[in-house]
Amino acid sequence: MTDTTPIPPHLPPAPPGSARHGRARRLGDHGWQEKAVCRTAPEATRDRELFFPDADDDQRVAAAKALCARCPVQQLCLQTALETGSRDGIWGGTTPEERADLHHLTQHRLETDRVHAALAGRDIHLTHLERRALVHLAAQHRLGPDRLAYLLKVSEPHAERLLRAAHRQHRQRRHNTVTTSTGRPAHRPELGWAA
Numbered sequence: 001m002t003d004t005t006p007i008p009p010h011l012p013p014a015p016p017g018s019a020r021h022g023r024a025r026r027l028g029d030h031g032w033q034e035k036a037v038c039r040t041a042p043e044a045t046r047d048r049e050l051f052f053p054d055a056d057d058d059q060r061v062a063a064a065k066a067l068c069a070r071c072p073v074q075q076l077c078l079q080t081a082l083e084t085g086s087r088d089g090i091w092g093g094t095t096p097e098e099r100a101d102l103h104h105l106t107q108h109r110l111e112t113d114r115v116h117a118a119l120a121g122r123d124i125h126l127t128h129l130e131r132r133a134l135v136h137l138a139a140q141h142r143l144g145p146d147r148l149a150y151l152l153k154v155s156e157p158h159a160e161r162l163l164r165a166a167h168r169q170h171r172q173r174r175h176n177t178v179t180t181s182t183g184r185p186a187h188r189p190e191l192g193w194a195a
């Protein structure tokens, strides 16, 4: 499985040959990072630990948050940290401890628009539920395993297994729908999977 650990905006570009070099393109829409205040602010470039303070380092936490407060991409930064489950460092003006509860809420997000955008090829960090929905949409749209592997950033054999399972569930659901006495399908047609 592909490493999906997020790359914080406040890290300098990775040198060629390093483990994280070339990863950013695959990890979501990162154009916003060009505008990150922590990339260029002298305070951040002078002190590389500024955005990775110890929990009790109030001075660094306050200094980092002050930079976030005037950052034009603060919301996107926070959203990325939540979507990717980043537990390290300051993101979007929040410490890891402050994000803990928000992480839990984000894990259960399921937004149809985001799933469809990902299906269309947009590079989005999907939640676990959204990834499942994408698999079922891919099965409905008869996408090949190679395309699904690209969209989910997984191996092709794994994508093939996911598609097979989705097809199996669709067949089962059709069967259940025909035989149900209520006549109401127990699934969400727009996403094609059981809610």
Ligand code: SF4
Binding pocket: 009, 010, 036, 037, 038, 039, 051, 067, 068, 069, 071, 072, 073, 074, 075, 077, 078, 090, 091, 092, 093
């Ligand atoms: S919100 Fe803070 S951590 Fe995020 S990009 Fe801006 S300055 Fe950097």
